[in-house]
Amino acid sequence: MALMLGSGLSNQSGAALAALAFPVLGPVGVVAVRQWVAAAVLGAVGRPRLREFTAAKWRPVLGLALVFAGMNLSLYAAIERIGLGLAVTLEFLGPLTVALAGSRRRTDLIAALAAAGAVAVLARPTPSTDYPGIGLALLAAVCWGCYILCNRTVGAWLPGLEGSAAAALVSGALYLPVGAWVLWQHPPTPAALACALAAGVLSSAVPFVSDLLALRRVPPHLFGVFMSVNPVFAAVIGLVLLGQHLDAASWSAIAAIVTANTVVVSTRAP
Numbered sequence: 001m002a003l004m005l006g007s008g009l010s011n012q013s014g015a016a017l018a019a020l021a022f023p024v025l026g027p028v029g030v031v032a033v034r035q036w037v038a039a040a041v042l043g044a045v046g047r048p049r050l051r052e053f054t055a056a057k058w059r060p061v062l063g064l065a066l067v068f069a070g071m072n073l074s075l076y077a078a079i080e081r082i083g084l085g086l087a088v089t090l091e092f093l094g095p096l097t098v099a100l101a102g103s104r105r106r107t108d109l110i111a112a113l114a115a116a117g118a119v120a121v122l123a124r125p126t127p128s129t130d131y132p133g134i135g136l137a138l139l140a141a142v143c144w145g146c147y148i149l150c151n152r153t154v155g156a157w158l159p160g161l162e163g164s165a166a167a168a169l170v171s172g173a174l175y176l177p178v179g180a181w182v183l184w185q186h187p188p189t190p191a192a193l194a195c196a197l198a199a200g201v202l203s204s205a206v207p208f209v210s211d212l213l214a215l216r217r218v219p220p221h222l223f224g225v226f227m228s229v230n231p232v233f234a235a236v237i238g239l240v241l242l243g244q245h246l247d248a249a250s251w252s253a254i255a256a257i258v259t260a261n262t263v264v265v266s267t268r269a270p
Contacts, residue, residue, distance in 0.1 A: 004218070004226040007210035012088065012233040014202030016241045017195045019079055024192035025182065027076040030199060032179025034072060037200025039172030041208065046165025048158075053166070057157050064150040064163065065170035071143035074136045081133030083244040085235030086122060089254045090137035092231050093119065094144030096261045099224070107267055111260035118253035118260075224265035228258045 018030045025033070053061070078087040093115060100112050123134050154163030188196070215223055231254050238244040246254075 001226070003210045003214040004223065005229065007207040007214065008226070008229045008233045009237075010202045010206040010210065012084065012230060012237045013241075014199040014204075014206075015076075015079060015084055015088070015234065016237050017202065018076060018199035019084060019242055021188075021192040021195040021199070022076075022080050024189055025186060025196060027073065027080050028178060029182040029186060029188070030196045031069075031073045031076050032175040032182065033193075033196035034200040034204060035069065035168075035172045035175045036179070037197065038204035038208075039168045041205040042161065042165040042168035045208075046161035046168075048162040048166040048169070050166060050169075053158075057163075060150060060153045060157055061163055061166045062170060064147070064154050064167035065174065067143050067146045067150055068167055069171045069174055071140055071147055074143060075140040078133050078136035078140060081130045082137065083246075084238035084242060085231065085244060085246055085254065086250065087133070087137045087140070088234035089231040089257055090119070090122065090134065091140040091144055092228075092257060092261065093138070094141035094146075095148060095224075095227065096257070096264065097141070098145045098148050099261070099264050103264075105267075108264055111264045114256050115260040118256035121249050121253040121256075124249070225262050228261045228265075231258055 018034065021030050075087060075091055078090070096111075096115060100108050103109075123129065123131070151164065154167065157163065158166075211223075235246060235251070235254055239246070
């Protein structure tokens with residue numbers, strides 16, 4: 001439980017630090033640094049034997065790399081526009097949709113309707129509603145759902161962590177030209193670069209190791225329930241570290257989405 005809670009806190013704290021670097025580097029620059037950190041960590045741990053990959057193995061790896069790159073960029077761009085709590089909550093719809101896909105249980109239908117109602121509350125028209133930001137967060141949700149499905153395919157084709165490590169290396173390579181251009185056009189201050197590097201470690205390296213150790217000790221469905229704390233952590237950390245205040249309706253919508261995921265995952269047969 002400590003590993004799972006620590007993973008969530010680390011992930012969302014890293015996202016908050018990333019937001020502090022946005023004024024200097026922008027979301028693209030911060031994501032580039034994060035992808036490079038993830039590539040270094042996963043490459044060192046997974047040690048993929050790239051020369052032995054066949055064309056059939058490369059196809060799912062490339063798909064996973066593209067989804068990985070798009071997921072982080074769309075999420076960070078959404079955080080810049082609508083705040084950490086709302087962006088992470090909307091992104092969380094991705095794994096929830098994957099969990100609900102194909103289900104015919106009445107409980108899952110009720111959970112889906114509750115989540116849909118929560119999204120309607122979060123996107124309700126107000127003078128300050130940022131629809132592009134909401135769209136970016138929903139795009140991140142789609143990417144996260146695709147990330148889960150691609151990971152399953154990669155895991156079936158490649159042993160251990162080779163597939164994930166190879167995808168991280170490819171994703172990091174994709175960000176080399178754009179990241180170098182952004183850093184050239186917007187020279188990073190030491191503080192901004194430190195925040196971006198810390199975001200890469202806290203949001204990539206620490207959760208990866210913590211989740212790996214936790215999954216050796218708890219069943220997957222319990223791990224899925226604990227993932228529900230991420231939107232809550234994001235909203236609280238956004239409030240404490242970034243001063244991003246949410247109204248009562250938004251807090252209620254976050255609670256509804258978290259509850260829907262908890263019900264779906266905890267009531268499903270192993």
